[in-house]
Amino acid sequence: MDYEDGPVLNPTTTTTRSGPPRSPPYSQGDDDRPSKFRKHGSKLVSALRSIRNSSNASIAENSLLSPPNSPLGIGRVLSAAFLKNQLEPTVVHRAQFKSRPSVISVDRGVIELTPESSPSTSAESSSNSGKSSVPRQSTGKTSLDSKFSAKSKVASQNSSDNKKPVTKQVTTEGGSNENVLTPIAEVEIQAIVTVEKAAAAKIFFECHYNDLTSRDLTPRSIRRRQLELALQQDATLLPAEKLEKKRAWMRYETDHLRETRVMKVRSVNALKGKDITGSRYEVVKVLGKGSFGVVRLVREKDDGDDHRNPEHSKEIFAMKVIRKSDMLRNSQEGHLRAERDFLVSAEGSQWVVPLIASFQDLNNLYLVMDYMPGGDFLGLLIRDNVLSEPVTKWYIAEMILCIEEAHALRWIHRDVKPDNFLISASGHLKISDFGLAFDGHWSHDQAYYNHHRYSVLTKLGINVEGDSIDRKEGRTVAAAINMANALAGHKERHEIHQSSYEAADGILNWRNRYTNRSLARSVVGTSQYMAPEVVRGEHYDARCDWWSVAVILYECLYGHTPFLAEEGGRQQTKMNILASLHHKSTFGFPHKPVVSKRCQDLIRGIIQEKDSRLCSRRYRMQGQHSGSHQHQDYAGRYVYPHDAEDIKAHKWFKDIQWDRLHQMVPPFVPNIKSMDDTHYFDEEDPISDFSDSHTGSPATAKEIDEALMPFNREIQVLAKSYIQRPHDSLKLKKVEKEIDAFTMGEEQKDYLKAFVKHYGQKERKRPRDRLLRDRDLAPRVLELRKKGAFLGYTYRKFRPYHQASFRGHRSQGSGVSASSAGKRTVWHRARLSIH
Numbered sequence: 001m002d003y004e005d006g007p008v009l010n011p012t013t014t015t016t017r018s019g020p021p022r023s024p025p026y027s028q029g030d031d032d033r034p035s036k037f038r039k040h041g042s043k044l045v046s047a048l049r050s051i052r053n054s055s056n057a058s059i060a061e062n063s064l065l066s067p068p069n070s071p072l073g074i075g076r077v078l079s080a081a082f083l084k085n086q087l088e089p090t091v092v093h094r095a096q097f098k099s100r101p102s103v104i105s106v107d108r109g110v111i112e113l114t115p116e117s118s119p120s121t122s123a124e125s126s127s128n129s130g131k132s133s134v135p136r137q138s139t140g141k142t143s144l145d146s147k148f149s150a151k152s153k154v155a156s157q158n159s160s161d162n163k164k165p166v167t168k169q170v171t172t173e174g175g176s177n178e179n180v181l182t183p184i185a186e187v188e189i190q191a192i193v194t195v196e197k198a199a200a201a202k203i204f205f206e207c208h209y210n211d212l213t214s215r216d217l218t219p220r221s222i223r224r225r226q227l228e229l230a231l232q233q234d235a236t237l238l239p240a241e242k243l244e245k246k247r248a249w250m251r252y253e254t255d256h257l258r259e260t261r262v263m264k265v266r267s268v269n270a271l272k273g274k275d276i277t278g279s280r281y282e283v284v285k286v287l288g289k290g291s292f293g294v295v296r297l298v299r300e301k302d303d304g305d306d307h308r309n310p311e312h313s314k315e316i317f318a319m320k321v322i323r324k325s326d327m328l329r330n331s332q333e334g335h336l337r338a339e340r341d342f343l344v345s346a347e348g349s350q351w352v353v354p355l356i357a358s359f360q361d362l363n364n365l366y367l368v369m370d371y372m373p374g375g376d377f378l379g380l381l382i383r384d385n386v387l388s389e390p391v392t393k394w395y396i397a398e399m400i401l402c403i404e405e406a407h408a409l410r411w412i413h414r415d416v417k418p419d420n421f422l423i424s425a426s427g428h429l430k431i432s433d434f435g436l437a438f439d440g441h442w443s444h445d446q447a448y449y450n451h452h453r454y455s456v457l458t459k460l461g462i463n464v465e466g467d468s469i470d471r472k473e474g475r476t477v478a479a480a481i482n483m484a485n486a487l488a489g490h491k492e493r494h495e496i497h498q499s500s501y502e503a504a505d506g507i508l509n510w511r512n513r514y515t516n517r518s519l520a521r522s523v524v525g526t527s528q529y530m531a532p533e534v535v536r537g538e539h540y541d542a543r544c545d546w547w548s549v550a551v552i553l554y555e556c557l558y559g560h561t562p563f564l565a566e567e568g569g570r571q572q573t574k575m576n577i578l579a580s581l582h583h584k585s586t587f588g589f590p591h592k593p594v595v596s597k598r599c600q601d602l603i604r605g606i607i608q609e610k611d612s613r614l615c616s617r618r619y620r621m622q623g624q625h626s627g628s629h630q631h632q633d634y635a636g637r638y639v640y641p642h643d644a645e646d647i648k649a650h651k652w653f654k655d656i657q658w659d660r661l662h663q664m665v666p667p668f669v670p671n672i673k674s675m676d677d678t679h680y681f682d683e684e685d686p687i688s689d690f691s692d693s694h695t696g697s698p699a700t701a702k703e704i705d706e707a708l709m710p711f712n713r714e715i716q717v718l719a720k721s722y723i724q725r726p727h728d729s730l731k732l733k734k735v736e737k738e739i740d741a742f743t744m745g746e747e748q749k750d751y752l753k754a755f756v757k758h759y760g761q762k763e764r765k766r767p768r769d770r771l772l773r774d775r776d777l778a779p780r781v782l783e784l785r786k787k788g789a790f791l792g793y794t795y796r797k798f799r800p801y802h803q804a805s806f807r808g809h810r811s812q813g814s815g816v817s818a819s820s821a822g823k824r825t826v827w828h829r830a831r832l833s834i835h
């Protein structure tokens with residue numbers, strides 16, 4: 001998939017570098033310090049206190065944070081507080097805080113305070129007291145700017161003692177003074193640590209209260225209504241039986257609440273490294289691999305917790321494991337949150353792969369889903385090359401219903417392609433991979449996360465150096481302008497406006513009202529299936545998903561996609577897409593296989609510019625009706641429910657019974673022998689699990705020598721040289737070719753290849769985020785983000801043990817249970833031929 005080409009994040013204005021050297025904010029006495037800075041100091045501590053308190057109380061994932069009875073009420077109060085926090089600094093009302101609390105103390109277990117009158121390692125405190133053991137000049141160079149601004153960097157290099165530990169006096173909350181040794185470089189890092197933590201706290205609270213206040217009904221109340229409706233309509237039950245069912249339901253709800261709380265506590269423990277949540281699942285096989293990590297087939301381990309439901313613990317699931325560090329380096333937080341949020345909001349849908357749970361530990365995010373044993377639709381296309389028209393029609397019809405389901409929830413998928421439709425045990429399709437799906441909400445926009453972090457750093461005048469390329473680029477005027485523009489864009493999108501505050505009806509909605517339209521232009525998707533408006537980076541809407549369906553329809557019938565360029569790569573493919581609309585020669589139908597005129601007419605109807613594209617006429621009339629924004633997503637894009645009405649009404653689909661499709665037997669039903677049958681996922685080369693690759697501490701020389709013992713010296717030297725250079729997949733292929741040319745047995749060659757893969761370092765992409773490119777800061781910042789960036793990720797699906805009798809009318813779980821597999825009727829053994 002192609003991810004958004006977002007700006008590479010360079011947080012600080014390079015103008016700081018080229019402009020006159022700033023006075024280091026910490027280098028002057030309190031009286032000289034700009035009031036703006038003082039305010040930020042208390043703001044930071046206030047935010048920090050909230051994160052500290054929150055982590056103590058496990059608020060992040062823990063129900064101890066459970067809001068008071070009236071979420072709307074508390075939401076308003078809290079959001080007003082957030083808003084205020086942006087408009088003016090938070091005041092720390094604590095009588096004993098006569099001085100500005102030190103950011104140094106922030107990362108310690110206890111909040112410590114540095115009185116401005118006390119001597120300190122920081123220039124600020126030394127200048128205040130004049131009693132510091134460190135002379136004023138040298139401490140001046142150790143201010144925040146000393147690391148981050150070019151000029152003071154030179155000064156700091158000249159200072160021989162700027163990295164030496166010096167004595168700092170701190171006052172604890174109890175008021176006692178103590179001397180602490182703090183290296184000066186650490187002071188600088190601590191400031192960034194504080195900003196990171198404050199940002200994580202703000203992001204968590206804003207997302208949490210947005211979630212609570214943005215919906216009228218809780219999932220629990222929806223479930224209760226569904227139950228009451230079902231019981232009301234069931235004339236076969238006696239009143240006493242209905243009462244018993246209600247009581248049973250209450251017990252399930254109580255169990256669900258408790259188990260959700262347990263999961264959240266486990267996630268909090270896992271973040272502290274006390275529990276490896278993923279290890280509660282036994283890995284059966286690796287099903288697939290993507291840009292994110294891996295999808296594994298897993299079996300829940302029987303940990304003895306669940307005595308009431310012995311069946312429950314034996315279930316098989318597909319678990320998507322997403323490595324946090326890769327995603328953070330690639331600035332994918334917005335996408336990851338979007339994927340999880342979409343799957344949560346699609347609970348109960350029969351056309352979306354059901355999410356069972358989501359959680360995290362220190363290194364990974366986990367999405368546990370129903371296992372789709374039939375593999376993905378691409379696998380089916382690969383096996384059969386071309387499909388007949390009736391079979392194609394069936395699958396395209398199901399794809400249409402899948403996409404309509406996402407649109408009904410006001411989400412655009414943006415990456416519709418055969419690999420993203422999975423085949424369930426019963427043979428029906430379900431749509432998956434919402435990694436690029438978007439509803440335009442601010443919490444799914446990466447710029448929101450960047451803004452929270454970098455706006456404070458910029459205000460504090462902290463200039464992050466980044467890597468050598470940043471340092472080189474930082475000197476060019478163009479880079480400075482780019483940077484200023486990128487920051488201005490984020491600011492506009494995510495900073496609160498005074499007027500919006502005054503006019504606010506629901507304060508937590510302010511970001512959505514001010515969301516920049518540019519959000520609706522990001523170029524994402526897989527090029528072959530991309531609609532022309534997406535390729536051009538124009539404002540697009542849900543109609544882009546229908547274009548992709550027409551491309552798949554063509555592919556099913558002809559065995560290849562219409563615009564794929566054999567030479568020229570992605571760029572040429574995109575050119576072909578654009579050219580197809582103007583030059584008939586670039587888009588036509590091959591003579592073979594023979595395809596009906598009706599079908600070709602349908603494809604032609606959809607392969608059109610969006611304004612004349614076949615789907616729903618409502619798009620053409622958009623904005624003409626009052627209240628039409630009810631069909632717009634948060635970024636202002638139009639997404640209508642049931643928006644394939646014109647496609648469904650096309651003559652080619654005349655014989656499709658749209659309402660009954662999900663009850664009918666599909667043309668291909670997976671032939672599965674057991675509930676963990678994975679033969680539809682079998683690959684020639686087994687997919688390696690990322691936990692197999694060497695990611696921990698580097699192997700010792702002894703380990704490497706031992707691994708190479710079976711080879712002669714010449715091969716040993718060569719093999720060692722291979723693992724010294726970091727490799728990407730291209731380089732690895734080259735190395736493997738070289739190994740193939742060795743005169744040795746095939747087994748030995750395979751061993752050597754495995755050796756290089758295992759011990760060799762993977763070449764890392766340059767992180768998009770400048771903080772994560774800075775050699776000194778990156779490890780610390782990454783660790784913090786791994787802990788704090790995904791708070792609130794935990795989710796557990798409501799699954800009463802005897803679901804069948806209570807299942808809501810939309811729900812159609814297709815999970816494959818070990819003990820129930822034999823009894824299920826959905827396991828149609830007869831595999832129909834699809835030729």
Ligand SMILES: Nc1ncnc2c1ncn2[C@@H]1O[C@H](COP(=O)(O)OP(=O)(O)OP(=O)(O)O)[C@@H](O)[C@H]1O
Nearest residue numbers: 001288290291292295318369370371372376433435
């Ligand atoms: N619920 C599931 N059941 C069975 N297999 C699954 C399931 N979810 C994912 N897979 C397999 O894992 C593969 C990768 O999953 P997914 O599409 O979510 O990853 P991705 O990296 O986001 O994909 P891409 O990089 O192609 O966009 C799928 O193509 C499919 O083969």
